[in-house]
Each structure stands twice: as C-alpha cells, then as structure tokens.
Amino acid sequence: MPAPLLAIEHLRVDFPEVVAVNDLSLTVEAGDVCGLIGPNGAGKTTTMRAVSGLQERTRGSVRVGGHELASEPEELKKRLGFMPDFCPVYDQLTAAEFLDHFARAHDVPDRTKRIGECLELTWLTEKRDALCEELSRGMKQRLVLAKTLLPDPQVLLLDEPASGLDPLGRIELRKLLLKLRDVGKSVLISSHILTELSGFCNKAAIMERGKLVMSGTIAELGQKMGRRRLSVKWRHAGEKALQILKGAGVKNLETAAQGATFEFDGDAEALDGLLKTLVLEGVRVTEWRGSGDDLEQIFLQSGARELM
Amino acid sequence: MNITENPVFLTQKRLVHRAGVLAAILIAALIGLSLLCGLIAYFADPRDFNFSGPQEAGKMFYAWVIGVETLVLVIGGFSRILKVLTDERKAGLWDSNRLTPLPPSQIVAGYWFGAPLREFYMGAILAAIGLVIVVLARLPLALWPGTQILIFSTALFFGLLAVLIGLVAQRPQGGAAFAALAFVFLPMFSFIMPKFMLTNFLLPVYAIANFFNAGQPPETASVQDWSGLPEIFGLPVPPILLSLGLQFVIGIFLWRAAVRKTANAFHPPLLRWEAVAMFGILLFAQHGLIWGLWHGQFPAPSGSESNANDVPMLPIVHAGTILLATILLAFVSPDPERIRIEALRAGDGNLRRVFSRSAVSLALALLAVAAVALFTQCAASISTNWKIYAVATGNLLDFFLVSVLLLEFCRLRFRRRALGFVALWLFVLCVLPFILAGVFSELAVGRLSLLSPGVLALADHDILNDPTSSELNYLLLTVLAHFGIVVLLFVAWRNQWQRLLAKVILAPPQK
Numbered sequence: 001m002p003a004p005l006l007a008i009e010h011l012r013v014d015f016p017e018v019v020a021v022n023d024l025s026l027t028v029e030a031g032d033v034c035g036l037i038g039p040n041g042a043g044k045t046t047t048m049r050a051v052s053g054l055q056e057r058t059r060g061s062v063r064v065g066g067h068e069l070a071s072e073p074e075e076l077k078k079r080l081g082f083m084p085d086f087c088p089v090y091d092q093l094t095a096a097e098f099l100d101h102f103a104r105a106h107d108v109p110d111r112t113k114r115i116g117e118c119l120e121l122t123w124l125t126e127k128r129d130a131l132c133e134e135l136s137r138g139m140k141q142r143l144v145l146a147k148t149l150l151p152d153p154q155v156l157l158l159d160e161p162a163s164g165l166d167p168l169g170r171i172e173l174r175k176l177l178l179k180l181r182d183v184g185k186s187v188l189i190s191s192h193i194l195t196e197l198s199g200f201c202n203k204a205a206i207m208e209r210g211k212l213v214m215s216g217t218i219a220e221l222g223q224k225m226g227r228r229r230l231s232v233k234w235r236h237a238g239e240k241a242l243q244i245l246k247g248a249g250v251k252n253l254e255t256a257a258q259g260a261t262f263e264f265d266g267d268a269e270a271l272d273g274l275l276k277t278l279v280l281e282g283v284r285v286t287e288w289r290g291s292g293d294d295l296e297q298i299f300l301q302s303g304a305r306e307l308m
Numbered sequence: 309m310n311i312t313e314n315p316v317f318l319t320q321k322r323l324v325h326r327a328g329v330l331a332a333i334l335i336a337a338l339i340g341l342s343l344l345c346g347l348i349a350y351f352a353d354p355r356d357f358n359f360s361g362p363q364e365a366g367k368m369f370y371a372w373v374i375g376v377e378t379l380v381l382v383i384g385g386f387s388r389i390l391k392v393l394t395d396e397r398k399a400g401l402w403d404s405n406r407l408t409p410l411p412p413s414q415i416v417a418g419y420w421f422g423a424p425l426r427e428f429y430m431g432a433i434l435a436a437i438g439l440v441i442v443v444l445a446r447l448p449l450a451l452w453p454g455t456q457i458l459i460f461s462t463a464l465f466f467g468l469l470a471v472l473i474g475l476v477a478q479r480p481q482g483g484a485a486f487a488a489l490a491f492v493f494l495p496m497f498s499f500i501m502p503k504f505m506l507t508n509f510l511l512p513v514y515a516i517a518n519f520f521n522a523g524q525p526p527e528t529a530s531v532q533d534w535s536g537l538p539e540i541f542g543l544p545v546p547p548i549l550l551s552l553g554l555q556f557v558i559g560i561f562l563w564r565a566a567v568r569k570t571a572n573a574f575h576p577p578l579l580r581w582e583a584v585a586m587f588g589i590l591l592f593a594q595h596g597l598i599w600g601l602w603h604g605q606f607p608a609p610s611g612s613e614s615n616a617n618d619v620p621m622l623p624i625v626h627a628g629t630i631l632l633a634t635i636l637l638a639f640v641s642p643d644p645e646r647i648r649i650e651a652l653r654a655g656d657g658n659l660r661r662v663f664s665r666s667a668v669s670l671a672l673a674l675l676a677v678a679a680v681a682l683f684t685q686c687a688a689s690i691s692t693n694w695k696i697y698a699v700a701t702g703n704l705l706d707f708f709l710v711s712v713l714l715l716e717f718c719r720l721r722f723r724r725r726a727l728g729f730v731a732l733w734l735f736v737l738c739v740l741p742f743i744l745a746g747v748f749s750e751l752a753v754g755r756l757s758l759l760s761p762g763v764l765a766l767a768d769h770d771i772l773n774d775p776t777s778s779e780l781n782y783l784l785l786t787v788l789a790h791f792g793i794v795v796l797l798f799v800a801w802r803n804q805w806q807r808l809l810a811k812v813i814l815a816p817p818q819k
Contacts, residue, residue, distance in 0.1 A: 090323065
C-alpha cells in the first residue's frame with residue numbers, strides 16, 4: 001500500500017486557555033478528497049494552519065509526500081498548497097500580477113502559460129487585468145484558489161473554500177475538486193456547511209472541540225453509524241408494506257401518502273433482505289433511498305454537537 | 309537570487325509604482341531645486357545674504373538638502389517599511405509569502421529594499437541636487453560621498469530595524485512608539501558633549517557634522533565640539549568608520565533576527581548570546597567614548613578634561629544602560645505560553661525549564677557585561693571609590709531584575725493587559741517617588757526611586773568629592789531595600805509559574 005500523501009499523527013495544538021487540537025491522527029491518500037467537518041470552534045482551521053506550519057504544534061508530526069514538516073519544511077512547502085478561509089490579496093495588483101508574484105516565488109516554469117491555466121480553472125480569465133480590489137469576495141476567493149493551484153501541489157488544504165462563492169461558483173468548485181481528485185491530488189477541505197461537501201468528498205473526518213470524533217470513507221462512516229435513515233415510496237399495497245416494515249423491527253416509522261421513512265439498525269445484507277421481502281410480497285416499490293451515506297446524517301449521528 | 313529577480317521586491321516595486329512616484333519625485337526635486345536656486349541667487353548678488361563666503365553659503369544650502377534627504381530616507385523609509393509589514397501581516401500576505409519556498413532572507417530583503425522605493429527615489433534626486441550644490445560652491449569633494457554614504461547606510465540600518473519591529477510588533481502603534489524613541493528622545497541627548505555620545509554615531513550626526521567642519525579653524529566651541537576624532541579607550545577612530553562600523557555590526561544582528569523570525573515566527577527574534585553581544589558592543593563602545601574623560605580614575609577628571617564632571621556623562625550612560633537593557637530583555641523574554649508548550653511537550657512541570665528559558669538569567673548576564681563596562685571607568689580608583697561602583701552596579705542589578713520579573717509576572721498574570729501593568733508598576737517604582745518628593749517638598753522621597761541610587765552615586769558632587777560620604781551608605785541601603793522588591797517579585801513570579809506548570813503536570817503527554 002503506498003504511503004499516504006498527507007499523514008497527520010497525534011497532532012496537538014495548545015492555546016492559552018484551551019487545547020485547540022487534541023491528539024488528531026488522519027491520513028489522506030492520493031485521489032482522496034477528505035472533508036474536515038465540525039462546528040465552529042472545533043479546530044478545523046487550527047488543524048489546517050498547523051499542517052501548513054503557520055500554527056505552532058505542541059506535539060505530533062505532519063508528513064506531506066513523505067517529508068516531515070519539522071525537519072524538511074522547505075520540501076513540504078513545495079508539495080503543499082494552503083488556501084486560508086479569508087482572501088489575502090494585494091489590492092493594488094491585477095489578478096495576473098498577483099499570480100505572477102507567487103509563480104515567481106514558487107519558481108513555476110513557463111509562468112505566463114501556467115497563470116493563464118489557473119485563471120481559466122478558476123473562471124477568472126476575463127478578470128486577468130482587473131485590480132484585486134475591484135474583485136468581489138467570491139472572485140478573490142477564486143483568485144486565492146488559483147494561487148494555491150499555481151505550483152501544482154500534491155496536497156491541497158482548502159479552508160472553507162466555498163464560503164464566498166455564489167451557487168454557480170460552488171458548482172464549478174465541485175467540478176474542479178472532482179477534476180483534482182481524478183488527477184490524483186489529495187485534498188483536505190474544511191467546512192461547517194455540510195451540503196457544500198456532499199457529492200465530492202469520498203472521505204470525511206469529524207471534529208468536535210479539538211478532537212477527531214471519527215474518520216474514514218463516507219461508506220465506512222455510514223456503516224459505523226449502524227442505524228440508517230431510509231425512505232421508501234410505493235404505488236400499491238401500502239398497508240402490506242407498513243406491516244412488513246413493522247415486522248422487520250424498523251424504528252421511528254413515519255408514514256406518508258404513498259411511502260414512509262424509517263430508521264433501520266441492520267447491516268447492508270439485512271437491508272437487502274428487507275427490500276427483497278417487500279418486492280416478493282407484491283409491494284410495487286418506486287423509490288428506495290438510504291440517507292446513511294449522507295454527510296449531514298453522519299455528522300448528526302456522530303455525537304458532534306453544537307452544529308453551526 | 310538577484311534582488312531585481314526577488315518576487316517580494318518586484319511586487320513591492322509594482323505596488324509603489326502603482327500608487328504613483330512622480331508626485332513624490334517632483335516634490336523632492338522642487339525642494340532641492342529651490343535650495344539650488346538660493347545658492348545661485350547668492351552667487352548673483354551675495355549682498356542679499358548673510359554668509360561670510362561662498363563656502364559657507366554652499367554648506368548651508370547643502371545642509372538643508374541632506375536634512376530633507378535624511379528626513380525622507382531615514383524617517384520616511386522607516387515608517388513606510390513598518391506600515392507595509394504590519395499591514396501585510398494583518399492581511400495574511402506575510403504568511404502567504406512564508407508558505408512559498410522562498411528563502412526567508414529573500415523575503416526580508418524584498419521588503420527591506422522594496423517597500424521604501426519611493427523614498428529612495430526622492431533621496432536619489434536630493435542627492436543629485438546636493439552634488440550640484442557641492443560642485444558649484446567648491447566645497448571639499450569628500451563632503452558629498454561621505455555624507456551620502458552615511459545617510460544611505462543609516463536609512464538601510466533603520467530600514468532593517470523597521471523590518472524587525474514590523475515582524476514583532478502586535479500593532480503599528482508599537483512600532484511608532486519605538487520610532488519616536490529612536491528619532492526624538494535619543495537625539496535629545498546627542499547635543500550634550502557630542503563627541504562622547506554613542507547616539508551621535510548610530511545616527512551619524514557627529515560624522516556628518518565632522519565633514520562639514522573639516523578644515524575649519526576650531527575657534528568656536530560649537531566647532532570644537534563637533535570636530536576632531538572620537539576616541540575609543542584612547543584610540544582615535546575616524547567618525548565615519550565608527551558610525552559605519554557600528555551600523556554594520558548591529559545591522560548583522562538585526563538581519564539575523566529578522567531572517568530567524570521569518571523562518572520561524574514562533575521563536576524569539578534574538579538569541580541570548582546575540583542579545584549579550586549587542587549589549588556588550590554598544591555598551592563598551594559608549595564607555596570607550598567617554599573613557600578619555602577620567603582615564604579609569606573616575607571621579608577624578610583626566611588632565612585634558614578638567615571639566616569632565618560638569619556634565620553628568622556617566623549618569624546619562626547609566627540611565628542609557630538601563631533603557632537599552634530593558635529593551636533587550638523585553639525582546640528576548642519569551643512568551644510564557646511558549647514555555648508552557650515546551651513543558652507540555654516534555655510532559656513535566658519542572659521549574660528548571662523556566663529558569664533556562666526566562667530572561668532572568670539573561671538579566672544577570674547583561675549585568676555582568678554592564679558591571680565590567682562600568683569598571684573600566686574606575687578601574688584605577690576602585691580602592692577608594694568602591695562604594696560608588698557598588699551602588700551603581702547594585703542599582704543596575706535591581707533594575708534589570710525588577711524589569712524582567714515584572715514583565716514576566718505581568719504576562720503570566722494579566723496576559724494581554726500585561727504591558728499596561730508593567731508600565732504602571734515601573735511608574736510607581738521609578739517616577740512616583742519624584743512626584744511625591746515635589747508635592748511634599750521632601751527630596752529624600754525622590755531618592756527612593758528605582759532610578760535614583762545609581763544616578764545619584766555617579767552625579768552628586770558631594771559624593772564625588774568625598775567617596776566616604778554618609779550619603780553613599782544611605783544609597784547602599786536604598787539599593788538593598790530595592791533588592792527586597794526584587795525578592796518579593798521573584799516569589800510572586802515563581803508562584804505564577806508553579807501555578808501554570810501545575811496544569812501541565814495534570815495533562816501528561818499523549819503518544
């Protein structure tokens with residue numbers, strides 16, 4: 001098994017009155033998009049700043065592409081791109097000049113071409129010669145994302161990247177992240193807006209009060225939660241369907257006109273069996289949807305509180 | 309990497325040019341040309357002016373040019389760098405640059421040379437006009453390169469200082485306060501025996517004045533004071549070399565500190581040995597400058613300086629020593645949070661860690677340096693004047709320890725409000741006794757000030773004329789009483805640390 005691109009082990013960060021991150025261990029492999037989820041103050045931003053070296057660690061190690069932050073910070077900087085949750089830009093530079101600054105700093109070959117590519121990736125080509133101060137917050141956010149992508153880092157740390165984006169921007173960001181995932185980048189992305197992360201995260205790590213509550217692939221987390229929330233819709237034999245569901249020991253059953261939602265404790269095999277029974281007993285099932293793989297559901301069931 | 313390829317420099321250059329440089333250059337040109345026109349007008353009709361000859365007129369107009377140039381380059385450049393750095397740190401751009409693979413030295417150099425470009429352009433225009441004035445007035449040719457080298461080196465020196473302050477100051481006001489201290493408060497003392505004050509060489513006032521007075525007959529006292537070679541422990545040194553040498557050596561320490569702070573923002577900017585070395589260099593240079601007043605036989609003036617005790621040079625140096633040490637101790641004193649984190653890493657609450665990291669041990673090292681430096685003034689007369697030496701040294705010990713213990717105690721106890729409480733207690737210990745002495749017309753109360761014993765022992769004519777004076781015994785007792793404050797502070801300081809480290813023991817390290 002190849003070494004993970006990003007490996008955090010026993011990370012601890014102390015603030016004067018609080019342990020901001022406490023014994024956090026997490027790995028992100030190539031091609032993973034890992035959502036770092038948690039309420040405000042959970043320690044997501046502190047974790048990202050500690051991984052990038054901007055926040056002092058009390059203990060723990062951070063490795064990027066096999067290079068340790070403490071002993072090889074320069075190697076780590078070449079492989080890591082960090083996008084903070086605010087937009088640090090030079091207001092009096094144009095978007096292209098801003099990117100040129102960082103392209104030079106990273107010694108990016110063929111700067112002009114790469115700057116053009118990154119502007120295109122972040123849908124800012126038309127704003128190439130606009131001053132940063134003239135850009136909207138969302139555009140600045142995208143420009144900082146373009147700056148982060150410039151040196152083509154192996155690992156991307158994105159702290160609340162969609163917070164300033166409009167709905168279209170969020171859709172485009174999702175597409176971009178999926179593209180990055182496909183080319184084998186590791187992405188650790190934080191947000192407290194769970195719907196933002198749904199759809200492109202294949203992994204999630206849930207934090208609360210500095211601690212990692214749980215982490216793994218979305219499917220693994222769904223299974224760990226055990227009880228899943230499901231919804232079923234049918235066309236005929238509603239009474240029979242309800243009888244079968246009650247007989248299978250579902251909980252919190254809520255009926256609707258032609259369907260029901262319920263919680264189910266059983267594993268995937270038991271769930272398959274339940275659906276099979278319904279069909280064999282003549283219930284015409286038109287929709288069968290499990291919400292156990294939904295990030296919001298996982299978060300709510302994880303025990304992490306104080307959501308948003 | 310060449311500075312012209314340095315991305316930080318290039319970006320600063322872009323920002324300066326975008327904000328506009330033409331108006332600034334025109335202002336500098338207008339000021340310079342006005343002065344040049346003044347000289348030309350003098351040549352056209354000297355009767356309208358009150359100069360003794362073309363050389364004096366030329367010197368006057370050139371002095372104005374370099375005055376404006378100094379204002380623009382040194383004070384303007386200092387303020388510009390400080391503002392750019394504090395703004396960029398606040399905006400997160402400093403961190404963005406630190407996250408690039410650029411070496412920290414490149415980042416520092418980029419801001420150092422790039423941020424004050426507008427001021428450099430203005431300085432260059434004024435320097436060019438100054439050259440024309442020097443040539444037209446047929447002034448000694450050494451005047452122009454000599455003064456220009458000094459002005460530009462001072463601009464670079466204070467620019468580097470601004471970079472460092474910009475990196476450590478929490479707020480721009482902190483930097484502005486330091487600037488006020490450097491450019492307003494310190495030069496106030498420069499005019500007391502100018503050849504003997506170190507501040508005249510760090511800000512190269514003496515070296516520049518020396519260039520102007522070169523070849524002048526030393527008829528007036530003012531020319532006498534501002535001409536001739538200063539001596540370091542009796543060794544004559546050209547003032548330009550002394551100024552450039554001091555700025556270069558201290559500049560190396562500032563450069564190392566700025567680069568270190570850029571590479572790792574969590575470490576104190578100065579290492580302990582660097583603080584001791586800087587303190588030693590400055591202090592021995594100062595004591596070297598005044599050594600000729602007593603030739604090691606303080607308070608007996610040396611033959612050529614019979615009026616050495618008319619001006620309280622040694623008390624001024626004593627107060628300067630206290631000020632310098634307090635600034636260095638504040639710079640090096642670690643944030644208690646850092647020591648707590650180190651204790652957390654090690655998983656113990658051992659007080660020895662505090663002693664090895666705290667600036668208390670550094671205060672003792674600085675005291676040793678200061679004591680040796682002071683000893684050079686009275687080495688030959690120590691057997692009769694040991695009490696004066698003991699009072700002055702004891703006073704330094706008390707002040708250094710009080711300032712460092714107070715600072716660390718207040719940081720532990722009051723956190724963000726610490727500086728306010730440090731100022732309050734220093735006011736109570738140093739200034740309040742003088743106010744009370746004035747209010748109640750009781751001079752003895754003023755002697756209780758933490759500043760008093762050393763200054764009085766080195767300045768009071770009764771004491772200097774009679775080293776067995778009972779007044780000295782009283783001052784020795786005051787020093788001992790002040791040490792009682794040190795002991796009390798030490799106990800409070802130790803308790804605060806124990807309280808903090810007790811929490812560390814409760815939180816053992818996790819594997």
